[in-house]
Amino acid sequence: MRLSLKALCDKLAVGRTLHPYETQPWAHYDAERGLTCSAEVRGGPGLEDVEAEIQLVRDEDAPPEPPPIRRSQRGDDDDDDGGDGGQGGGGVPPTPPGVPEQVYILRAAPSPADGEWEVKRLFVRAKDYTNAFGEWDEKGCAFFRACVQALLKEEIPDFDRLIEEELQDDDFFGGGRRGRVGRKAPKAQAAQLMGMKKGM
Secondary structure (H helix, E strand, O other): OOEOHHHHHHHOOOOOOOOOOOEEEEEEEEOOOOEEEEEEEEEOOOOOOEEEEEEEEEOOOOOOOOOOOOHHHHOOOOOOOOOOOOOOOOOOOOOOOOOOEEEEEEEEEEOOOOOOEEEEEEEEOOEEOOOOOOOHHHHHHHHHHHHHHHHHOOOOOOHHHHHHHHOOOOOOOOOOOOOOOOOOOOOOOHHHHHHHHHOO
C-alpha cells in the first residue's frame, strides 16, 4: 500500500493531514470496568514518520477482567486447539492494574524516492503482523478505524473480536472465515468519524 499522507491520515480516521508534532487523540473511560482506552495518531518532529497507537489501562481498584476468549470458545473454529492458529490475538492476558497495555502500534514513513507513504510495521496485542499476509497494512488501518469508531460510541473496543474480523489472511481462509460470508470492514469513513466526534 503506497499512498499520500492525506490518504494515510484518512485511513487512520484523522480526517485531515497531520503536521509535525501534531496529534489526533481519542479516549473513553469505562467506570464500571475501571478501564481507560486511548488511541492517537501522531506526526513525527519533521514528519519523517507517522505513528498510530492504542493503549488500555486498568484502574488500580478495577474488578478482574474475565479470561480472554479464544476463537474455539466463540464457536468459529470447531477444530481450533485453543491457540491463535498463527492468525488471531490468542487471548492475551490483561496487564497489571495501572500498567498500560500497548494494544496496537503502527508506524508509517514516506519513501525517499517519491514521497509516497508506506506502513513499515504493525503490532497488535504483542503479535507482529508486519508482512504477515496480503494487505496486512490495509487491514491494520481498518482495525484502527474500527477501534476509533467504538471509542466515539463511548465503548471499549472488543479487541479480540476485531482481530478476528479485520486481521485475517483472506487467502488462508479462502476469502472468508468459516461460517461467515467474508471479512467485515467498518463502514464509517474518516469524515463520518470526525462528524461523530463534533456532535458529541
